[in-house]
Amino acid sequence: MPKTEAELYAFLADLGISVSTVRHPPLFTVADSQALRGEIPGGHTKNLFLKDKKDNFFLVTVGEEAVVDLKQIHHLIGAAGRVSFGKPEMLMELLGVIPGAVTVFGLINDTAGRVKVVLDQELMSHDVINGHPLTNEATTTIAAADLVRFVEATGHDAVILKVSLS
Template sequence: MIQEVEKEVYKVLDELNIPFSRTEHEPTITCEEADKCMGHLTGIPSKSLFLTNKKKTDFYLVIMNGNKPLKIKEFSPLVGEKHVSFASEEKLVEYLNLKPGMVSVFGLINNKEHDIKVVVDTEILEREKITFHPNINTATIEISVDDMFRFIEYMGNPLIKVQFP
Protein backbone atom coordinates (compact mmCIF):
# COMPACT_ATOMS: atom_id res chain seq x y z
CA MET A 1 0.00 0.00 0.00
CA ILE A 2 1.42 3.39 -1.00
CA GLN A 3 1.98 5.66 1.98
CA GLU A 4 1.12 9.37 1.96
CA VAL A 5 4.79 10.41 2.18
CA GLU A 6 5.54 8.55 -1.07
CA LYS A 7 2.87 10.24 -3.16
CA GLU A 8 4.90 13.40 -3.82
CA VAL A 9 7.79 11.26 -5.10
CA TYR A 10 5.55 9.45 -7.59
CA LYS A 11 3.92 12.72 -8.63
CA VAL A 12 7.31 14.20 -9.59
CA LEU A 13 8.42 10.99 -11.32
CA ASP A 14 5.19 11.03 -13.34
CA GLU A 15 5.69 14.72 -14.25
CA LEU A 16 9.15 13.85 -15.57
CA ASN A 17 7.93 10.66 -17.30
CA ILE A 18 10.38 8.61 -15.26
CA PRO A 19 9.40 4.94 -15.17
CA PHE A 20 10.07 3.02 -11.95
CA SER A 21 9.60 -0.37 -10.34
CA ARG A 22 8.45 -0.53 -6.72
CA THR A 23 8.83 -3.25 -4.12
CA GLU A 24 7.22 -3.17 -0.69
CA HIS A 25 9.04 -4.71 2.27
CA GLU A 26 9.46 -4.64 6.01
CA PRO A 27 10.98 -1.43 7.42
CA THR A 28 14.73 -1.26 6.85
CA ILE A 29 17.32 1.07 8.35
CA THR A 30 20.62 -0.17 6.90
CA CYS A 31 21.73 -0.89 3.36
CA GLU A 32 22.27 -4.52 4.33
CA GLU A 33 18.66 -4.85 5.47
CA ALA A 34 17.39 -3.16 2.31
CA ASP A 35 19.48 -5.46 0.09
CA LYS A 36 17.62 -8.47 1.46
CA CYS A 37 14.29 -6.91 0.44
CA MET A 38 15.15 -5.97 -3.15
CA GLY A 39 12.88 -8.58 -4.68
CA HIS A 40 12.87 -8.37 -8.49
CA LEU A 41 14.86 -5.11 -8.60
CA THR A 42 18.27 -5.46 -10.26
CA GLY A 43 19.66 -1.92 -9.97
CA ILE A 44 22.70 -1.03 -7.93
CA PRO A 45 21.64 -0.55 -4.32
CA SER A 46 22.30 3.02 -3.30
CA LYS A 47 23.63 4.42 -0.08
CA SER A 48 22.38 7.95 0.61
CA LEU A 49 24.12 9.87 3.37
CA PHE A 50 23.42 13.35 4.74
CA LEU A 51 26.64 15.09 5.71
CA THR A 52 27.67 18.55 6.86
CA ASN A 53 30.84 20.58 7.17
CA LYS A 54 32.37 21.41 10.56
CA LYS A 55 30.60 24.79 10.81
CA LYS A 56 27.26 23.20 9.80
CA THR A 57 26.84 25.78 7.05
CA ASP A 58 27.02 23.43 4.05
CA PHE A 59 25.15 20.18 3.64
CA TYR A 60 25.78 17.28 1.28
CA LEU A 61 23.54 14.47 0.08
CA VAL A 62 25.98 11.73 -0.86
CA ILE A 63 24.81 9.03 -3.29
CA MET A 64 27.02 6.00 -3.72
CA ASN A 65 27.09 2.25 -4.13
CA GLY A 66 25.32 0.79 -1.12
CA ASN A 67 27.90 -1.97 -0.84
CA LYS A 68 30.84 0.44 -0.57
CA PRO A 69 31.96 2.12 2.66
CA LEU A 70 32.41 5.89 2.73
CA LYS A 71 35.94 6.85 3.75
CA ILE A 72 34.93 10.15 5.27
CA LYS A 73 38.47 11.50 5.81
CA GLU A 74 39.30 10.90 2.16
CA PHE A 75 35.90 12.21 1.05
CA SER A 76 36.17 15.64 2.73
CA PRO A 77 38.77 17.10 0.34
CA LEU A 78 36.72 15.93 -2.66
CA VAL A 79 34.11 18.56 -1.74
CA GLY A 80 36.64 21.20 -0.68
CA GLU A 81 36.22 20.69 3.06
CA LYS A 82 38.74 19.93 5.77
CA HIS A 83 36.23 17.93 7.76
CA VAL A 84 32.74 16.60 7.13
CA SER A 85 30.60 14.48 9.40
CA PHE A 86 27.11 13.09 9.53
CA ALA A 87 24.49 15.76 9.99
CA SER A 88 22.30 15.49 13.07
CA GLU A 89 18.85 13.95 12.97
CA GLU A 90 17.46 17.43 13.65
CA LYS A 91 19.17 18.83 10.53
CA LEU A 92 18.00 15.84 8.50
CA VAL A 93 14.41 16.62 9.47
CA GLU A 94 14.90 20.38 8.97
CA TYR A 95 16.45 20.16 5.50
CA LEU A 96 14.94 16.99 4.01
CA ASN A 97 11.98 16.23 6.28
CA LEU A 98 13.28 12.66 6.62
CA LYS A 99 14.27 10.35 9.45
CA PRO A 100 17.39 8.16 9.59
CA GLY A 101 16.97 5.09 7.41
CA MET A 102 14.80 6.97 4.90
CA VAL A 103 17.43 9.21 3.28
CA SER A 104 17.47 9.17 -0.50
CA VAL A 105 17.71 11.42 -3.52
CA PHE A 106 13.94 11.88 -3.31
CA GLY A 107 14.33 13.84 -0.09
CA LEU A 108 15.37 16.76 -2.31
CA ILE A 109 11.66 17.30 -2.92
CA ASN A 110 11.56 18.76 0.59
CA ASN A 111 14.65 20.99 0.17
CA LYS A 112 12.82 24.10 -1.04
CA GLU A 113 15.95 26.29 -0.82
CA HIS A 114 17.87 23.89 -3.12
CA ASP A 115 20.94 24.47 -0.95
CA ILE A 116 21.98 20.86 -0.38
CA LYS A 117 24.85 19.82 -2.63
CA VAL A 118 24.32 16.41 -4.20
CA VAL A 119 27.55 14.43 -4.44
CA VAL A 120 27.43 11.34 -6.65
CA ASP A 121 30.18 8.72 -6.85
CA THR A 122 31.10 8.28 -10.52
CA GLU A 123 31.15 4.50 -9.97
CA ILE A 124 27.36 4.67 -10.26
CA LEU A 125 27.72 5.86 -13.88
CA GLU A 126 28.84 2.35 -14.78
CA ARG A 127 25.41 0.95 -13.95
CA GLU A 128 22.11 1.22 -15.80
CA LYS A 129 19.72 1.27 -12.82
CA ILE A 130 19.79 2.33 -9.17
CA THR A 131 17.48 1.80 -6.20
CA PHE A 132 16.28 4.20 -3.49
CA HIS A 133 13.70 4.43 -0.74
CA PRO A 134 10.84 6.72 -1.85
CA ASN A 135 11.11 8.81 1.36
CA ILE A 136 9.87 5.86 3.40
CA ASN A 137 11.74 2.74 4.46
CA THR A 138 8.99 0.22 3.71
CA ALA A 139 9.44 0.37 -0.05
CA THR A 140 12.27 0.51 -2.57
CA ILE A 141 12.02 1.84 -6.10
CA GLU A 142 14.30 1.39 -9.06
CA ILE A 143 14.96 4.02 -11.73
CA SER A 144 17.60 4.41 -14.40
CA VAL A 145 20.79 6.22 -13.43
CA ASP A 146 20.11 8.72 -16.24
CA ASP A 147 16.68 9.41 -14.76
CA MET A 148 18.25 9.93 -11.34
CA PHE A 149 20.33 12.74 -12.85
CA ARG A 150 17.22 14.15 -14.58
CA PHE A 151 15.48 14.19 -11.20
CA ILE A 152 18.41 15.96 -9.50
CA GLU A 153 18.54 18.56 -12.29
CA TYR A 154 14.79 19.12 -11.99
CA MET A 155 15.12 19.67 -8.24
CA GLY A 156 17.69 22.42 -8.88
CA ASN A 157 20.31 21.35 -6.36
CA PRO A 158 24.02 21.72 -7.12
CA LEU A 159 25.49 18.45 -8.43
CA ILE A 160 29.06 17.27 -7.88
CA LYS A 161 30.29 14.10 -9.58
CA VAL A 162 33.48 12.71 -8.06
CA GLN A 163 35.30 9.41 -7.91
CA PHE A 164 35.18 8.21 -4.33
CA PRO A 165 38.24 6.54 -2.83
Protein backbone atom coordinates in the same frame (compact mmCIF):
# COMPACT_ATOMS: atom_id res chain seq x y z
CA MET B 1 5.74 19.81 5.63
CA PRO B 2 7.80 17.19 3.78
CA LYS B 3 6.52 15.79 0.53
CA THR B 4 4.81 12.42 0.59
CA GLU B 5 5.73 9.36 -1.41
CA ALA B 6 2.71 10.04 -3.67
CA GLU B 7 3.91 13.63 -4.25
CA LEU B 8 7.34 12.28 -5.21
CA TYR B 9 5.78 9.93 -7.78
CA ALA B 10 3.67 12.78 -9.18
CA PHE B 11 6.80 14.98 -9.47
CA LEU B 12 8.60 12.20 -11.34
CA ALA B 13 5.58 11.61 -13.60
CA ASP B 14 5.43 15.33 -14.40
CA LEU B 15 9.05 15.06 -15.57
CA GLY B 16 8.10 12.10 -17.77
CA ILE B 17 10.18 9.75 -15.61
CA SER B 18 8.85 6.26 -15.07
CA VAL B 19 9.92 4.29 -12.02
CA SER B 20 8.98 0.98 -10.46
CA THR B 21 8.56 0.42 -6.73
CA VAL B 22 8.69 -2.72 -4.60
CA ARG B 23 7.19 -2.72 -1.09
CA HIS B 24 8.97 -4.53 1.74
CA PRO B 25 9.38 -4.45 5.53
CA PRO B 26 11.17 -1.34 6.87
CA LEU B 27 14.89 -1.41 6.09
CA PHE B 28 17.29 0.48 8.32
CA THR B 29 20.70 -0.80 7.23
CA VAL B 30 22.38 -2.14 4.12
CA ALA B 31 22.34 -5.59 5.76
CA ASP B 32 18.57 -5.34 6.29
CA SER B 33 18.19 -4.26 2.69
CA GLN B 34 20.19 -7.15 1.30
CA ALA B 35 18.25 -9.65 3.40
CA LEU B 36 14.71 -8.35 2.90
CA ARG B 37 14.35 -6.53 -0.40
CA GLY B 38 14.29 -9.58 -2.66
CA GLU B 39 15.74 -9.61 -6.15
CA ILE B 40 15.79 -6.06 -7.47
CA PRO B 41 18.31 -5.49 -10.29
CA GLY B 42 20.56 -2.44 -10.55
CA GLY B 43 22.72 -0.39 -8.23
CA HIS B 44 21.52 -0.20 -4.64
CA THR B 45 22.35 2.92 -2.68
CA LYS B 46 23.89 3.89 0.61
CA ASN B 47 23.36 7.55 1.51
CA LEU B 48 25.54 9.65 3.77
CA PHE B 49 24.04 12.87 5.14
CA LEU B 50 27.08 14.94 6.11
CA LYS B 51 27.88 18.41 7.39
CA ASP B 52 31.05 20.41 7.69
CA LYS B 53 32.18 22.86 10.36
CA LYS B 54 30.49 25.76 8.55
CA ASP B 55 27.11 23.97 8.56
CA ASN B 56 27.23 23.15 4.87
CA PHE B 57 25.27 19.97 4.20
CA PHE B 58 26.05 17.18 1.76
CA LEU B 59 24.20 14.11 0.57
CA VAL B 60 26.69 11.57 -0.74
CA THR B 61 25.03 8.68 -2.57
CA VAL B 62 27.20 5.64 -3.20
CA GLY B 63 26.69 1.95 -3.94
CA GLU B 64 25.63 -0.15 -0.96
CA GLU B 65 28.98 -1.96 -0.81
CA ALA B 66 31.09 1.18 -1.32
CA VAL B 67 33.76 2.14 1.17
CA VAL B 68 34.08 5.87 1.82
CA ASP B 69 36.95 7.49 3.71
CA LEU B 70 35.11 9.99 5.93
CA LYS B 71 38.42 11.46 7.10
CA GLN B 72 39.35 12.44 3.54
CA ILE B 73 36.06 12.91 1.67
CA HIS B 74 35.94 16.63 2.47
CA HIS B 75 38.77 17.15 -0.04
CA LEU B 76 36.64 15.58 -2.79
CA ILE B 77 33.27 17.18 -2.09
CA GLY B 78 34.40 20.73 -1.34
CA ALA B 79 33.58 20.76 2.36
CA ALA B 80 35.11 23.30 4.74
CA GLY B 81 37.26 20.86 6.70
CA ARG B 82 36.35 17.44 7.96
CA VAL B 83 32.76 16.27 7.88
CA SER B 84 30.54 14.53 10.37
CA PHE B 85 27.08 13.01 10.10
CA GLY B 86 24.26 15.53 10.12
CA LYS B 87 21.86 15.43 13.04
CA PRO B 88 18.45 13.73 12.60
CA GLU B 89 16.66 17.09 13.11
CA MET B 90 18.53 18.61 10.16
CA LEU B 91 17.93 15.50 8.08
CA MET B 92 14.19 15.93 8.62
CA GLU B 93 14.31 19.70 8.11
CA LEU B 94 16.31 19.57 4.88
CA LEU B 95 15.43 16.24 3.25
CA GLY B 96 12.16 15.37 5.01
CA VAL B 97 13.25 11.86 6.02
CA ILE B 98 14.30 10.01 9.15
CA PRO B 99 17.56 8.12 9.77
CA GLY B 100 17.29 4.78 8.00
CA ALA B 101 15.32 6.33 5.15
CA VAL B 102 17.98 8.72 3.82
CA THR B 103 17.63 8.92 0.06
CA VAL B 104 18.57 10.99 -2.95
CA PHE B 105 14.82 11.38 -3.49
CA GLY B 106 14.80 13.54 -0.33
CA LEU B 107 16.18 16.37 -2.46
CA ILE B 108 12.58 17.08 -3.45
CA ASN B 109 12.21 18.54 0.05
CA ASP B 110 15.34 20.73 -0.08
CA THR B 111 13.61 23.63 -1.79
CA ALA B 112 16.17 26.13 -0.47
CA GLY B 113 19.03 24.20 -2.08
CA ARG B 114 21.02 23.88 1.14
CA VAL B 115 22.22 20.33 0.45
CA LYS B 116 24.98 19.63 -2.07
CA VAL B 117 24.45 16.23 -3.66
CA VAL B 118 27.31 14.01 -4.78
CA LEU B 119 26.58 10.85 -6.76
CA ASP B 120 29.39 8.31 -6.81
CA GLN B 121 30.75 7.64 -10.28
CA GLU B 122 30.82 3.89 -9.73
CA LEU B 123 27.16 3.84 -8.66
CA MET B 124 26.18 5.88 -11.71
CA SER B 125 27.74 3.26 -14.02
CA HIS B 126 24.63 1.11 -13.43
CA ASP B 127 21.77 1.39 -15.92
CA VAL B 128 19.27 1.66 -13.07
CA ILE B 129 19.61 2.90 -9.50
CA ASN B 130 17.52 1.89 -6.49
CA GLY B 131 16.63 4.11 -3.55
CA HIS B 132 13.99 4.62 -0.90
CA PRO B 133 11.04 6.76 -2.07
CA LEU B 134 11.05 8.91 1.13
CA THR B 135 10.21 5.80 3.18
CA ASN B 136 12.31 2.80 4.08
CA GLU B 137 9.32 0.52 3.44
CA ALA B 138 9.83 0.52 -0.32
CA THR B 139 12.56 0.56 -2.97
CA THR B 140 12.14 2.59 -6.15
CA THR B 141 14.07 1.82 -9.32
CA ILE B 142 14.96 4.69 -11.66
CA ALA B 143 17.17 4.87 -14.75
CA ALA B 144 20.54 6.47 -13.95
CA ALA B 145 20.00 9.24 -16.52
CA ASP B 146 16.54 9.92 -15.07
CA LEU B 147 18.03 10.15 -11.59
CA VAL B 148 20.28 12.95 -12.85
CA ARG B 149 17.22 14.64 -14.42
CA PHE B 150 15.36 14.34 -11.10
CA VAL B 151 18.25 15.87 -9.14
CA GLU B 152 18.49 18.78 -11.57
CA ALA B 153 14.71 19.28 -11.55
CA THR B 154 14.89 19.80 -7.77
CA GLY B 155 17.28 22.71 -8.36
CA HIS B 156 20.46 20.84 -7.41
CA ASP B 157 23.58 20.18 -9.44
CA ALA B 158 24.04 16.47 -10.10
CA VAL B 159 27.72 16.28 -9.18
CA ILE B 160 29.17 12.90 -10.16
CA LEU B 161 32.53 12.16 -8.53
CA LYS B 162 34.57 9.12 -7.60
CA VAL B 163 34.15 9.14 -3.82
CA SER B 164 34.15 5.42 -3.08
CA LEU B 165 37.37 3.54 -2.46
CA SER B 166 36.11 0.26 -3.89
